[in-house]
Amino acid sequence: MSGIFKSSLGKKYLMAGTGVVLLSFVVGHLIGNLQVFGPPELINRYAYFLHSKPALLWSARIGLLAALVIHVSTAARLTMENRAARPIGYAGGVAFGSTWQSRHMFLSGAVILAFVAYHLAHFTWRLPAVNGLGDFTKLQTVLDGKTVPDVYGMMILGFQVWWVVLLYLIAQVLLLAHLSHGIASAFFSLGLRNHVWAPHLQRAGLALSVALFLGFVSIPAAIFTRVIGADYAEKTRMELRAATQFEAALVRGKEAR
Numbered sequence: 001m002s003g004i005f006k007s008s009l010g011k012k013y014l015m016a017g018t019g020v021v022l023l024s025f026v027v028g029h030l031i032g033n034l035q036v037f038g039p040p041e042l043i044n045r046y047a048y049f050l051h052s053k054p055a056l057l058w059s060a061r062i063g064l065l066a067a068l069v070i071h072v073s074t075a076a077r078l079t080m081e082n083r084a085a086r087p088i089g090y091a092g093g094v095a096f097g098s099t100w101q102s103r104h105m106f107l108s109g110a111v112i113l114a115f116v117a118y119h120l121a122h123f124t125w126r127l128p129a130v131n132g133l134g135d136f137t138k139l140q141t142v143l144d145g146k147t148v149p150d151v152y153g154m155m156i157l158g159f160q161v162w163w164v165v166l167l168y169l170i171a172q173v174l175l176l177a178h179l180s181h182g183i184a185s186a187f188f189s190l191g192l193r194n195h196v197w198a199p200h201l202q203r204a205g206l207a208l209s210v211a212l213f214l215g216f217v218s219i220p221a222a223i224f225t226r227v228i229g230a231d232y233a234e235k236t237r238m239e240l241r242a243a244t245q246f247e248a249a250l251v252r253g254k255e256a257r
């Protein structure tokens with residue numbers, strides 16, 4: 001059984017299967033994030049719900065991480081095999097019918113991976129050093145009588161920083177490039193593409209990639225241009241400042257004692 005995954009075809013199955021898992025997460029994540037266009041309680045309640053089910057959350061996280069590790073390591077092995085099989089490259093520079101996206105899957109994948117690392121530091125681990133504003137763990141709100149993390153406030157404030165918005169935009173362009181080739185290529189690897197279906201599947205892959213791109217970009221764009229959340233951002237900024245000053249005063253108080 002493990003032999004099949006050592007063959008080139010087996011590796012392509014692995015890439016396609018894990019790619020579908022990662023794509024499903026990205027689609028679900030966008031649908032969840034689009035709730036930022038609703039009232040603050042909507043996305044805060046959703047985030048709180050996800051975090052209140054640790055068994056579910058951690059099973060999903062472990063499954064995603066496994067899919068990511070297999071996807072990236074198989075891509076690295078396939079790239080090395082392809083280079084070893086064609087050390088000189090194609091006459092004329094590029095293979096016939098290839099596109100920028102198909103030739104740079106590894107590069108776009110590497111940038112997306114770097115983005116995910118930054119994104120985790122930004123919104124999941126909430127490291128103050130990477131957001132240009134302060135300690136997002138201090139952002140809290142009251143929901144149904146409980147104090148919960150203010151994910152809405154974190155997003156609204158987080159996307160007011162121009163270079164953060166720029167980083168997200170660059171990542172979304174590369175995600176678009178990666179998926180516009182990757183989705184059609186997964187259909188091909190899984191044997192679902194023949195000459196009748198090929199153009200339709202190619203178009204469907206492109207349409208889904210563009211929809212994801214527009215959906216993800218709409219969030220930082222709407223926030224940065226103050227289409228949504230401008231007042232809430234000011235309130236959150238003041239709360240963050242007050243919480244930071246309060247903590248600094250506490251530290252000074254302890255030192256003085």
Ligand code: HEM
Nearest residue numbers: 026029033047061116119123124151155168216217219220
């Ligand atoms: C504008 C675009 C995006 C926004 C606004 C956004 C927002 C968020 C937020 C708020 C969280 C933290 C949720 C919480 O802890 O309650 C999060 C987590 C995460 N995001 Fe995104 N995201 C975006 C794009 C992406 C993309 C494109 C990917 C993948 C390619 C991605 C992958 C993840 C992952 C892996 C997590 C960690 C989930 C976990 O807690 O296990 N995000 N995102």
